[in-house]
Amino acid sequence: MKNLKITGLFLLLLSLVTVNANAQDEDNKWAVGFGVNVVDISSASLSNIGDQVTDYVGVGDWNSLASLSRISLARYIDKGLTVDGAVAINTISKTPSGDYDDLAYYSVDFGARYDLNELVGDTAWFDPYVKFSVGGAWLDSESLGLVLSPTLGFNTWFNDNVGLNVESAYKTSTLGNDDSLVTSGYHFQHSISFILRFDE
Template sequence: MKKVLHFAIVLFFAVSFTGNAQDLELTAKDTIVKSSWMVSLGINVVDDSGDEFGNLLDIEDGWNMVPFPSRISVGRYFKNGVGLEAIGTYNRYKEGKVIDNEINTEDIDYFGIDFRVSYDLNQILGETGFFDPYVGIGAGYTDANNEGRGTYNAVVGFRTWFSDHWGLDFNSTGKWAMSTENATNHIQHAVGVVYQFDIEKGLSQKGEEKLALWQELEKEQQRVQDSIAAKQRADEEARLLAERLEKEKEAARLAEAEKNKKESEQSRRTSIENELNALGNVYFALNSSYLTTRDKELLDKLVVILETTPSLELEISSHTDSRGTDKYNQWLSERRAKRTVDYIVDKGIASDRVEPSAFGETRLVNECGDGISCEEEKHQKNRRSEFVISQY
């Protein structure tokens, strides 16, 4: 009776809290984005008038911008509120604007690339709906007023979201030159369209409260049902025990069958691996990707294995010896992989069953690396195509 009364009290408060029992059901509104990738495209405004924190709204004389998208960024944002972002910007100091306390006499291009670490203030303030404020610090390189300089950066901004994926980003960044000689400090404002993807969502604070309350309701309801059904469970105990034993026997039988199946598959896989090992590798002449008669005979045998084992898929990895440049050897190994795979496909094997991969001189089988004098026989062992089971 006490358990029934407890459940009734919990249910009363739950309905009072939500106004309607159906409000306890979790919906999309109870979830928020916890982590994602973001890209944005927009415009930027540079204020380099010489007093970066004075006359902030001196648009007419101090703000510089171009009439087309001039800012792009990409960033990764994590569950703990930390974000890592790379930003590229372009602008143009206009003739007649105030630059470093002087009237600019000609149009001058502005380039900037910056990297920053940001922090989502919702981690402190609590979820604020569509309003998503943040702060950050970072560093970068800016070429402004024909003067390149490294900069320390500080940013404050906010994003406002129209959906899980689309929103607007507004921010202002202070940039302080690492070297003050002939390099000015300035402010850069930006606004852009932001798109986020690879989203991981989680419950909002309200959603977590609803989930906790719903779980409490379910627990209380289960306790009441368990109390009511106690006598029925006692009567059913013997029958359930017999059923459980029968199920355990069936499970043991299925487990034994599965074990035998896996052992059979492993035995067949081992047999195929032995067949592949017995074939050996395709070996190429120096600076060549052409297949010899011996190589084609070997590949014909490989085709037979693939035909008799339809579930077998292979990685064809090709390599070179250490002679030649890294770039050339990578290209040559790609040619060797392609010629090997093309020959197999021409014999009627589906192309999705033989995947080419090329490693250049990165996987030598002996000590014959760069600068090591070796006999040609040893170099030959590195100029090869190998067959590796990727799926069976």
């Protein structure tokens, strides 16, 4: 139910966008975001794409906090390229190997994203992108190793300085094994954040 409320809030805010604004660019190089994240631990490997898709669209095993749980900072470089960093916390109670009592989850990511408006032309308030991140994740005291994250996301701007960011990352970790709660080495992390952009 909590996840449905977050989705509903996002759709409501998206429908209220009536202001013409431009993407993060050379006039607004910095953006900081504050929001929430959802972690979905997957039991399927890359060889089983059907189960991965089923897990991706299913919300029954999402793990989330009912508070601020993600902070990000981004800087525009040039020609649609932006670099960013994000830290997130969460609690894990639902995994493919069973239910747990709120295990601590932490992630740190550093990424580079490419604004798809560079390919299709400026869409004013809608700013979709592709991103690739490298970082780390920890489940309680257990490191998941180096985490690589291909990501899809977008920003939508309410005015020149305030917007909303939505991301969905597919996180592959190097230490997924039979002794790990993340037995396949894969999990999804979705986030929604309010963002503020500004110049130097």
